[in-house]
Amino acid sequence: MSLDLPLVRGRVDPSVALRESAAPVALVRAGEADVIVVDPAGFVLLDEAGARPSDAPTLRRLAGDEAVRVLEGTTASFIGVAGGRSVVAIETSRDEARGRWEHLRAVGWRLGGDDAALALTAVALAGWHATYRYCGRCGSPVSLESAGWAARCQACDRLEYPRQDPAIIVLVQDHDGRVLLAHNALWKPGFVSIIAGYVEAGESPDVTVAREVAEEVGIDIEAPTYVATQPWPFGRSQMMGYRARTALPRPTPQADGVEIEWARFYSREDLARALESGEISAPGRASIAYALLREWYGSDLPGGPEGTGRS
Ligand SMILES: [Zn+2]
Numbered sequence: 150m151s152l153d154l155p156l157v158r159g160r161v162d163p164s165v166a167l168r169e170s171a172a173p174v175a176l177v178r179a180g181e182a183d184v185i186v187v188d189p190a191g192f193v194l195l196d197e198a199g200a201r202p203s204d205a206p207t208l209r210r211l212a213g214d215e216a217v218r219v220l221e222g223t224t225a226s227f228i229g230v231a232g233g234r235s236v237v238a239i240e241t242s243r244d245e246a247r248g249r250w251e252h253l254r255a256v257g258w259r260l261g262g263d264d265a266a267l268a269l270t271a272v273a274l275a276g277w278h279a280t281y282r283y284c285g286r287c288g289s290p291v292s293l294e295s296a297g298w299a300a301r302c303q304a305c306d307r308l309e310y311p312r313q314d315p316a317i318i319v320l321v322q323d324h325d326g327r328v329l330l331a332h333n334a335l336w337k338p339g340f341v342s343i344i345a346g347y348v349e350a351g352e353s354p355d356v357t358v359a360r361e362v363a364e365e366v367g368i369d370i371e372a373p374t375y376v377a378t379q380p381w382p383f384g385r386s387q388m389m390g391y392r393a394r395t396a397l398p399r400p401t402p403q404a405d406g407v408e409i410e411w412a413r414f415y416s417r418e419d420l421a422r423a424l425e426s427g428e429i430s431a432p433g434r435a436s437i438a439y440a441l442l443r444e445w446y447g448s449d450l451p452g453g454p455e456g457t458g459r460s
Contacts, residue, residue: 152390152440154379156253159263161229161236161270168296173225173237177216182235184211185228186219187271188243189279191383192250205261208268209248211239219246226274226297231263238271238297240278254383257435265435273382274298277311285309313380313387317357318345319373320391320441323414324398328445330420330429331366331404331412339429342438345388358391366412367403369396379437390437417446424452 176182185208186194194209211219216239224240243250253272257265274297281300284291289304300309320343321329330341346361348354358373373393381388402412415423423429431450432438443450 155258159266182237184216189275240275315348316386327414
């Protein structure tokens with residue numbers, strides 16, 4: 150079974166040259182771009198529901214006068230070219246543009262075509278625009294350029310780009326093939342996931358994996374294996390997925406009691422029982438945590454298909 154990363158399905162050509170040459174607002178006014186709408190908190194505007202509940206949701210695309218009207222007073226970014234069309238994202242609040250909004254974390258795995266990849270980029274940029282307002286060197290206001298892909302300080306000219314924070318996430322198994330799941334003190338009761346953490350200054354990701362597992366649950370692992378990476382723009386993380394096996398055959402997790410409240414190993418049967426009874430809930434299907442768990446489990450996890458994750 151291969152790893153399915155829903156948010157990076159589809160193909161968007163970044164068309165970097167267009168970022169520099171074409172203003173997103175001019176593209177929209179000229180009718181030369183499709184317009185999608187996102188909220189910086191990670192919500193995306195969808196077409197009204199299809200006739201059947203099973204119909205895959207699609208991003209709403211505004212055109213003509215409606216697109217120009219919604220554009221007013223918003224930030225517009227050039228996202229790329231998909232299916233031969235330029236795509237511009239408008240950043241606005243859910244109050245300003247009425248319609249069917251859903252959080253990308255919840256709906257992302259169901260988006261077809263290039264929509265997930267478009268939404269991923271649009272939400273990542275919108276989140277950066279909402280938080281990077283002042284120069285990191287001198288504290289003066291910044292203004293956006295390169296169609297939303299750079300921010301220049303108005304006082305000292307410093308340029309900043311929408312970078313991501315490297316983070317690791319690791320599926321740890323003991324020698325019986327049981328998977329380690331942990332509950333973070335900040336999560337809703339019963340929500341569990343695999344171990345994750347940020348790569349610290351001067352650290353390489355392989356080292357982070359071993360450090361995080363040791364710190365959070367007191368377990369030593371053998372050399373971890375890199376699997377795949379998926380951006381996670383709720384925050385601005387670049388999640389690098391790993392697999393690892395415990396050094397001891399059947400170690401007992403010792404939760405750090407601060408970040409991790411409890412942790413334990415689950416066999417496939419244990420996990421199915423705990424999910425079906427509602428004793429625990431698993432990461433949402435758009436996440437790389439779900440993808441790694443699904444691959445380990447051998448099929449979709451039991452329990453409902455929905456799941457928005459940590460909040
Ligand atoms: Zn500055």
